[in-house]
Amino acid sequence: xxxxxxxxxxxxxxxxxxxxxxxxxxxxxxxxxxxxxxxxxxxxxxxxxxxxxxxxxxxxxxxxxxxxxxxxxxxxxxxxxxxxxxxxxxxxxxxxxxxxxxxxxxxxxxxx
Amino acid sequence: xxxxxxxxxxxxxxxxxxxxxxxxxxxxxxxxxxxxxxxxxxxxxxxxxxxxxxxxxxxxxxxxxxxxxxxxxxxxxxxxxxxxxxxxxxxxxxxxxxxxxxxxxxxxxxxxxxx
Numbered sequence: 001x002x003x004x005x006x007x008x009x010x011x012x013x014x015x016x017x018x019x020x021x022x023x024x025x026x027x028x029x030x031x032x033x034x035x036x037x038x039x040x041x042x043x044x045x046x047x048x049x050x051x052x053x054x055x056x057x058x059x060x061x062x063x064x065x066x067x068x069x070x071x072x073x074x075x076x077x078x079x080x081x082x083x084x085x086x087x088x089x090x091x092x093x094x095x096x097x098x099x100x101x102x103x104x105x106x107x108x109x110x111x112x
Numbered sequence: 113x114x115x116x117x118x119x120x121x122x123x124x125x126x127x128x129x130x131x132x133x134x135x136x137x138x139x140x141x142x143x144x145x146x147x148x149x150x151x152x153x154x155x156x157x158x159x160x161x162x163x164x165x166x167x168x169x170x171x172x173x174x175x176x177x178x179x180x181x182x183x184x185x186x187x188x189x190x191x192x193x194x195x196x197x198x199x200x201x202x203x204x205x206x207x208x209x210x211x212x213x214x215x216x217x218x219x220x221x222x223x224x225x226x227x
Contacts, residue, residue: 002155032214032215034214034215034216036218041203041221041223042220042221043116043118043205043207043218043219043220043221044156044205044218045218046215046216046217049214049215089155089156093214095213095214098144098146098161098209098213098216099146099158099161100146100156100158100207100216102155102156103155104154104155105153105154105155107153
């Protein structure tokens with residue numbers, strides 16, 4: 001069973017708009033939550049990551065919001081650009097375990 | 113830093129043959145590497161965990177005799193798909209754990225097509 005639930009499956013946003021992807025988890029032992037970006041035919045690349053002692057982390061146009069009590073976290077892509085069109089995966093892991101549990105993925109399409 | 117190289121990027125083989133995929137950590141030593149399989153428009157599915165110098169640990173449902181994993185050095189892990197069949201066609205991706213972990217670093221994947 002999938003330990004990390006991700007939604008939506010896909011979304012379309014206009015250039016300059018905000019893309020929001022949500023993830024939820026059940027395992028309270030998870031202590032590291034990365035987001036990966038994957039282009040067709042390529043491996044996933046780390047975009048941004050957060051630990052549960054922080055409620056928000058921002059890197060450029062990408063922001064993770066983290067709600068520990070609700071066991072939810074989300075990725076916000078501000079000022080979305082056509083080059084952001086890709087599939088985004090949230091993930092979670094217990095640091096000492098090393099194994100990543102991936103969400104199902106969200107395909108983002110940014111229309112010019 | 114922390115570059116993971118995967119080779120080949122694409123391979124086509126005939127049914128019944130075996131194919132080997134290499135995963136190298138280029139600028140760090142990776143004591144642990146992971147192999148994933150990804151079907152079109154789906155998430156990554158962990159197949160096995162590879163530790164240098166020891167036998168790989170396979171996830172439930174993954175045939176260890178079909179997917180042979182060797183992690184003979186701190187910079188190289190290989191996945192051999194033995195007696196490949198069309199249903200083994202997929203995108204295979206490796207990742208490696210660098211000394212400064214997290215995160216995990218991923219290779220660019222290998223598209224395997226079995227005809």
